[in-house]
């Protein structure tokens with residue numbers, strides 16, 4: 001997979017050279033390029049922003065440097081691209097989107113700053129995406145979150161290929177509680193079933209806990225979840241006992 005990031009703060013992406021995403025680049029599972037679109041500005045002062053027509057606070061990123069940076073990317077890497085604009089007014093990023101992005105050969109992220117973009121930049125993009133209902137100073141951190149979440153679904157990126165599928169949200173449920181050694185920590189004991197060695201009992205316990213936790217904390221997830229008959233029965237039981 002090829003990922004290109006358009007940003008005026010390219011150094012922020014050094015974090016992507018660490019940990020599993022760094023290893024994924026070393027293994028050539030993904031190639032990540034950061035293009036500083038300030039390099040494409042045509043004005044002498046190297047400005048990429050200007051005041052909004054009609055007045056108002058703050059400055060907007062101008063269309064020209066971003067259009068020219070996109071032309072450069074297209075020439076360097078021709079082909080179909082998913083172009084994601086970081087925008088608080090966009091669709092909220094989630095696991096389904098991460099899975100979808102992971103299928104693409106070429107992803108481009110355009111990071112905003114200041115008060116955002118000249119509206120005409122939106123003609124270049126396929127998706128406008130937000131990471132939540134809060135405002136950050138720029139699109140760099142949201143881009144890194146999306147890249148991290150997306151690459152988890154690219155085969156080979158995680159050491160254990162099953163782990164992405166077992167996480168919270170991947171099956172519509174929050175993850176069950178987990179424990180590691182020791183079995184008794186300062187009197188806080190691990191639930192007995194987990195040390196029983198009975199795999200079926202453990203599976204059932206985990207599923208029940210995941211359903212309970214989701215019902216308690218995120219009942220909205222259950223509304224859209226595609227539950228199996230077993231999950232429906234367990235959920236019914238949990239609701240009756242509550």
Ligand SMILES: C[S@@+](CC[C@H](N)C(=O)[O-])C[C@H]1O[C@@H](n2cnc3c(N)ncnc32)[C@H](O)[C@@H]1O
Pocket residue numbers: 085086087088089110111112113114115116117129130131132133134135136137138139140142
């Ligand atoms: C200060 S914000 C601009 C906010 C904009 N004036 C608004 O009210 O929607 C600057 C840039 O940071 C990025 N950004 C900030 N919050 C974001 C979020 N929740 N999700 C995605 N991108 C965000 C976007 O690229 C945005 O253009």
